[in-house]
Structure formats: C-alpha cells, structure tokens
Amino acid sequence: MVACILIPGFELRAALRERPRLATRAAALAPLPGSDPLVGCVTSAAEAAGVRPGMRLGEALGMCPSLELVEHDPAEAGQAWEGVVRRLEDEGFAVEPAGIGCLYFETRGVERLYGGVAGALERALAALGSSWDARAGAAERKFAALAAASVARAGQALVVEGEQTTDFLAPLPLSLLPLDETRYAELEGLGMKTVGQLASLPGSAVAERLGQDGRRAWSLARGGDRRRVRPRRPPAEIAERLEFGEAVGNEVTLRRALGTLVERTLGRADRADRAVRKLALSARLVGGGSWQRSLTLREPTAEKERLRVALGTKLAELPAPVTAIGLELVELAEWTGQQLELVRPEGSRARSRLKEGLRQARASAGTGAVCTVVEVAPWSRIPERRALLVPRD
C-alpha cells in the first residue's frame, strides 16, 4: 500500500516555532513580497475568526483586526521539512517528498517490521512527534492515500482498503482535487460538490468541457493511476555557516565569506572527494526572514574557483544586509575524477573551450544569457515569425 503523511500549514508551523505564543492566537502567513496580497496558511484561531488561506489581505484584516502576520521563512521551513523527512528515513521508511508538508512511502517493505500497515503508520506518526499535528493515510493508490490523510485528524492514521476506495472517495469535497479556482467554480455551477459526482461522469465529456486538467481530476476522482512511489536518495548533509557580529551588506566581505564557506565545505571529510552537482546558498537577513538560492552546475566540479564564480553571481541578488550566510552541498556526483583521453579527437579542444565559455557566460549573466537561433517557419512572409531565440540551458 501507499502511505501519505500530511502536515497542513507546514510553513506557518515552521515559522511559528520561534514565536510559539502566536500559535494560539489569530495569525497567518504574510503575502510573499512582490506577489498578490493574499494570506497564506492560517492558525485555527484565525480560521475560527473567518480568515481563510488565499483570502485577500485587506479582507482578512477587516474580518479579524487582531490578525498577526508572520513573515515567510523559506529557509527555516526547508530545514524543518528536511528534519521531518530524515526522521522518517531513520525509522526505515523510503520516502518520496511531494512538496513541503506532504510525503509518500510504500508500506510493503516495513509492514512486517512494524506489524502491518496500521502499525507502520503509527510508527511514522510517533517518529514525527505531536508538535507537527501530522496525519497519515494509506490506500492502494497515491491520491486515495492523500485523501485519507486529508480527512484524518491530527495524530490519526486512516487505512482505506482497496475495495473501499470508491466508496471512501465518493462523498469527499471537490477541493481535494488539484484544480484551479475557475474550474471549481465551473463545477459548482454545474451542481457538482463531491468527488463521487465527478467520477460518475463520462471521461470524454469531462475532457471536452474542462480540458486536460479536468480529465486528470476525473481520473483521480476514480482512484487515480497506479503511480509508484519513487523514494529519494537521502542527501549528504554537508553544510557550513558563518555568523557575522553585525549586519554585512558589503559585497567584498560577502565574497570573502563565500570563499571561506566554499573552502570549508569542500574540505569536509564526508564529501569523500566527490564533485558537487548542486549547492544551496542561504542567508539570514538583517530585518528577520531568510533568503535562499539553489544552483545546479552543468558539470559537477570540486574546483574552488569555479564554485566561487558560480555562487558569486547569486550574492548580487541579496535583497538586504545579512547577519549570517550558509552554504550547503545539496547533491554530490558519484564519481571522484574524470578520465582524460590519451589521444583527443579532432576539434574536442575547441568544443570544450566553447562549452566552458558558454558555461561561464551563463554563470555570470544568468538563465537565458546563451541562446540558439531556431528556424520555426523559414517560409513565413512575416519576418519575425521565421526564427526564435531559444535559451540554451
């Protein structure tokens, strides 16, 4: 069976760990800077006052004037989520994270160890503790497991046997399905309120009326396809952090700090000489809140200078002075070196130089800096329709 662990409002819970007094009061995640003024997850006190996630900020404050807004802290949420996933992995669950607050695992490998499906779910919930209010669900397919976890209470595990799946899903609300607001409104306009009502319609009619998204939702409403759980490979935890005595915004100082972090992380024995494929640079901003950028290298490397150049461009994106900066080696390559050829094929040197030049240009100027001209309609009478500039990333 497939099990799903769900922690609703994970980002808000993670942000409230440093301000626990807000957990019992009306609080909501503030809108992200530069995005629509919509509130994120809300506490139960805010929900009782009528505030709903996704509500416009003005409306939410009008409904609950005492509402406290909590700033997004993606780095803190990411770290906390990594902690949750690792705790389950330590218990022997091969976990597939599906976004922050939701993960899946196959129970088959651990059922005998923990005394059945229910035992495995209880063990998983116990591993997470009560502070996250996690809930668990298990079913034959992923969507049904997610639905089971969604209707379970905090700390509860709900198992849906194969033959009960259709009956279990039928009375559940349509909001469980991954559709956008306009589609929900369209379905409600047609008198649909439950998953079962959608599942009872002919698939071709749903596809014609609601398109690809609707067809997928219809397929999920009938239980979903048998997608296997793809557990992640637990990443190596190689991270270093530098705290500053006072806020630093000077680029020279930040670049020096970055150089030190690169040296420290590459010098870690647990890297075992493996090259780095993906890194994450994070910082704590002076006004509170955090900043994070991840970087995937086109070619894994363990050269300090290359890493410094690649990460240096990210520093320019810092929105404010920082009080701490951290670097994590998120993904390492399997190999520790590169076999060179005895006789290099003709033109390979020029090609490798060109490749390196393009890589450098991309690293310094960002995504979309290197493009290829692709002829799409060379016969067109409209000149601008003949070719496209396609980023080579």
Added chain:
Amino acid sequence: MVADSGAPSAARPARLNEPRPALVEAGFDGTPREVDRQAVMLVREEWRVVDRWWTDDPVSRRYFDVVLESGERRVVFRDGERGGWFTQRA
C-alpha cells in the same frame, strides 16, 4: 530538502527580428520620403503582406525597400492594423 525561495523564472524563447519603430515621413501616395531624418533617394522595391486575417492578430503591412541619401539600405513598412511605421530586416 532545499527549496529555492525565489529563483528567476526560466527564460522563454524570444522572437528574432522583431519590428522596431521608425521615424518616416511619407508622401501623398504613401511612399516614404524620409526615414529617420534621411531623405529617401530610391525606392527599390515595394510589396504588401496580408496574412493571418483569420486570427485575432491579423497582419497587414506595406513594405518598402529604400536607399537613403547616406547610401544605406533600409526596409520599412507601414502597419495597416496598428498604424505607424516600423523598420525590419526582410
């Protein structure tokens, strides 16, 4: 694991050879007399492009391949849908 808190969105393909606005003085018959404050010495060729009339974005252009007094060759067109003059490599 590590979530990106705001990486720039992936770059998208862009059109090559987009028309650029041009400053054109036209005569009574609609042929250009001046392009970017340079007198037109010769109109080498003239043609029309009417296309995509069945879509919401129809194209109706009158192109001129001209030689300016500096000897430079330019292709300009009058956009019949949006109005205004543009220059473009044809």
